[in-house]
Amino acid sequence: MTKPPSDDTLTHSGLEAHHGGRILLIACGALAHEILTLKRLNGWDHMDLTCLPAKLHLYPDKITEAVAEAVENNRAAYDHIFVVYADCGTGGQLAAKCADLGVEMIAGPHCYSFFEGNDAFAARGDDDMRAFFLTDFLVRQFDAFVWKPMGLDRHPELRDMIFGNYTTLIYQAQTEDPALLSKARACADRLGLAFEYRFTGYGDLKTSLENQASKY
Structure with a gap:
């Protein structure tokens, strides 16, 4: 099982994974605990998790580039990539980049919205x-x-x-x-x-x- 990441490093699991129904979640480090809990409770063993530092929320202009880099670095190893970031202050730039990259992202303006629904x-x-x-x-x-x-x-x-x-x-x-x-x-x-x-x-x-x- 993936270990929760620190806030200062880009940590990930399953980089050695090969095609065969593998899903990569690229997420904010602030969501690591919740995502790992949901993975464990639901037996989503075909999902791997890569977390970017939670402190990126202090610099939202850097989120889009960091997510794009993570997508490109991991694309070849997975059948599907899902970005677990909302807009998070990027002013629509993250959504536009995800569309360009052909990856999906969670809906909503920020985590406060999608946590509440x-x-x-x-x-x-x-x-x-x-x-x-x-x-x-x-x-x-x-x-x-x-x-x-x-x-x-x-x-x-x-x-x-x-x-x-x-x-x-x-x-x-x-x-x-x-x-x-x-x-x-x-x-x-x-x-x-x-x-x-x-x-x-x-x-x-x-x-x-x-x-x-x-x-x-």
Whole structure:
């Protein structure tokens, strides 16, 4: 079974795989735990996983190039490649590149949408316009992916300026974990935001991978 990747390296499994119904998932490292769990629970042994560093979300202009490189490096070894990135701030560039490369990608503007379900997320519309979202991964990595990159560890006085237009922190939980729930509440307190808990499970990530798994 593929081991979860670190945030600093491009890790992958199954590079020695040959044609015979093999599927490669090229995913954001922030989704590694969830994808590996779904693979294990569903017995998707014909799927391999390549994860790009989760920190690319801090530099969305670099995502498209990194995904394209991963596709080209692995294309010959697999029957099918599925990109487990939503648009993720690329302004449509990732979708255009995937179309050029002839590979599919998960639908949605970002992981907050597909975890909740793209239709359900869209239906909420303006209700969530002033919400800041965290997933299981971002709760675990709050300091590394939110607090420090925004400079709040060095300049906590910036908090109200950065988050002044937000009213609520919404924790979209993939798992029912009391420790993560407690930490998410603490994150909301640190940001000075009201707290809302939504158990989403895996949402459209699960259904999208089910669809891919059934193809081969």
